[in-house]
Structure formats: structure tokens, C-alpha cells
Amino acid sequence: MRRALAFAAVLWILGIGCSASPLTILYTNDLHLNFSRLASIEQRIAEERARGMPILLLDGGDAWQDFRRPLAAVWGADEMVDWMNRVGYDAMTLGNHDLYWGPWRLEQLAERATFSILCSNLRPIRAGSSPFAASARLDVQGTSVLLVGLITDQWLPYPSYPAYRWIPPEKAVQEELDRGARRSDLLVVIAHLPIAEAIRVASEVPAIDVFITGHSHERTDDPIRVGDTLIVQTGAFAENLGRLVVDIDPASEEHRLIAHELLPTEKAPLDVEQGLLRLLAVACTTAAVLLLVLL
């Protein structure tokens, strides 16, 4: 009898310990190598970490490539991954731009990253041959979070990735759930998808709790609700850091929105010396090849 009472007391204490626990999700999307704002984002992240709350730091894709920034484009991918490592990203999904350096470069960058690179709907034909995973499960100070990555089908460099098959996002998420992955307190989809597409996917897969989007460069000052799903996006080019605080009850697996805001960032001067040298090397190689071919 005493043993049973002690057991009940332990369960009660554990129950209190596991009841509603706020989780802060910090998120970015479509950074597009905008190094001039990274220092400001880093400062915002540090301020959030200083509060001592459980934090999840995520990115919605298109982080390390942009042809509109030729200087940064030829040298910046490694630096972007290093920065994401340093500030402690937990995971990112692949954007179409993140595939634009080809499969070799993607392997190198994935090896360099200390965070999870996720994409569930660009599926390798042969299992285990991909540098990224479909999903990841994280334990954030007692909260079990399942992260699933998604990518758009727009502007993908398919010819360079013949061994991958693109599948519809709602099908990919549902398959992750069917594999038993739902046994988590929170299901967060990091998707390089426009908001309209996220609304459609959330309608078909209502189990999604949080839907971080990208690709369309839209901003959500307030989360868009589809059923119980919260859909958010920061805009683009590192202009904002998204902050979403949710309260999670592990017993009921229900979540409640506590706060959401887009924290604006500031520009800072950028040292481009390294970029100039590398861009010059690319230009000289291109010119040499052109001369060799044309003459």
C-alpha cells in the first residue's frame, strides 16, 4: 500500500513537471546570403537565449545561395553554414536555391553543418544515399518535437539530381506520420513552400502544429490558423527574425499560442574582399574556357 502511494505521488509530481511548458521557436527563411543582417539576427538570438527559456532555432530554406548577390554567391555558402552552426540552428529545410550548387556541393555543405538538414519530399531513389534526412526528432528540455522538412517543386534543378524523386508535400508529411513519427509533443513542419500551399497541406494533414514557410517571401505579422495549425513566415533576406512561443501540454498533446512577433533586424557594413577574389577566379576560369572553346 505504501509503495502504491509513493508511486502515485511520483506520478503526480512528474505530471506537474510535464504539464504546460512554453517553447520558443525562433525562425528564419529565405536568408539568401544577406550577410549584412546576420549580426543583428545573431544579437536577437542571443537575447532570446539569455531569457533561459527552451528555444528551437529553425530555417525555412534558401539560406546559402542567391544569384542576385554574385559576390556572396560564389563564396558565401560555407560562411553561411558556419554562421548557422555558430548561432546554434537546430534544423533547416532545403530551399530550391540551396540545391543550385549541385549535388557535390550539397554533400559538402551538409557535412559541414552541425544542424539537421531536412527534406521529406525530395526522396532519394536509393535509401541512405542522401546527405539530408526526411525528418528529425528533437528533445527540447523535455518537449519531444518532430521536425519534417518540405521543398517546393518550383525552379528545382532536376537534371542535376536524377537520383531523387519529388513527391507531393502532403503525401510526404503523411508518410512520416504513418511511420510512427507522431509520437511527439509537437509536430513542426519546416517548409520551403508559399503560404497558400501551406494552407492546402495543413488542411489535408491537420496533425501539423506549426508550419514555418518560405519561398514566397511573404510575412505573417500574425500566424495564419488552419484548424489547430499555425502558419508563419518572416518575409525574406533576413529582414526579420520570427519568434513564436507556444505552450505545450504533453498529456493532451495540445498546444496554445502565447506570443508571435517578427523582430526586425538592422543592416551592417559587409567585408567583401574574399568575395572579390573568388568572383575574379570564377570570371577568369569562365573567360579562359570561353576563349578555348571559341578560338
Added chain:
Amino acid sequence: MFLFVCVGLTALAGPWDAPLGRSGALLVLPVGATRLEVGFGALEPNVRVSRRVARRVDVAVSARPSDLFDLGAKLVVVEDLVPILVAVTVGTDGVGIAATLFLGPVQIDGGKAWGEMPSRWGRVEFSIRPTVSLILGVDVTEGPIDPYGGIRLFSGGHRMWEIGLAVRRSGIRWSLGDTLW
């Protein structure tokens, strides 16, 4: 779209023919994968088997009525300067260089070969959907400039199996390709 690609001349044969024209420096097969391609139609038929034997190396054997055995290898020599990649090709019919400017959904390839049949080529491939790519290219051999347009259709949203057609001045050339991996 069909009319758009209806320009063309004759195809350039050789060990490094892509399904619808000559290719660049990017090796797209996974290491250890073998690809079989068959071309027929307007030009002489050919069969080509290629295999990616190492990260930077492809080898290929091709056969056609006028040249029953053609062996070659392609070695990528510049890969760290993405978006540009450069490869050298060595074959029984000569040596050459190939380059790729890799711009995501748009890929620009070009190259030059020295040897029995000196040639230059360039092509642009634009990937518009998981199952469709459009190609515009030009081959320059001893004769006049030889432009062509083509379309590649892929099955199931991946690029292992495909059917392609190229429209050239001499007619339509078909190709089939599959990958064993």
C-alpha cells in the same frame, strides 16, 4: 512548345553525347551507377553505356554503324569554383574539354574536342518541371553551325528513366535512357 523546339541540323556523334546533344562537365550519375542510352531517328543510331566510376570520373563506351567501338573517359578538373565546373575528356577519337555553368534550373554546357573530328558545342537546358526539361543547343563541326532544340521527358518525377526528342534540320532524333544503380 513543339514549334519552339523545331529548329535543328544534324547531331554530333561521339562518346560524350548527352541524350540530345553533347554534355558539359557536371557528372550527374551517382557513383557506381551505370546508364544505358539508345539514340535513333534522323541520324545514325547509337548505343552508349556510361558509368560513374569515381567522384570525378565517368567512363563510357559507345557504338554506331560508322564506329563500332568508341571508348572515353571524362575527368572533372575544376569543381571548387562552382558555379563553373571544367572537365577534360579523353577518348579513342581525341581529347577535349567540357565546361558547365551551373545556374540551378538553368544549366549551360559547352566544350571543344580535338582529334579525328574537331568540334565545338554549346547547350542550355532549362528544367521546368520534375518531368520536363527543354534544351537548346548548337554543334559546330567542319560544316555550318548546327542548332537544335529538344525536350526530355522523365518518369515518376526523377531522372533515372527518360525519353527525349531533338529536332534538327535533318529530322527528329529520339533517345531513350535508363540508369542501373
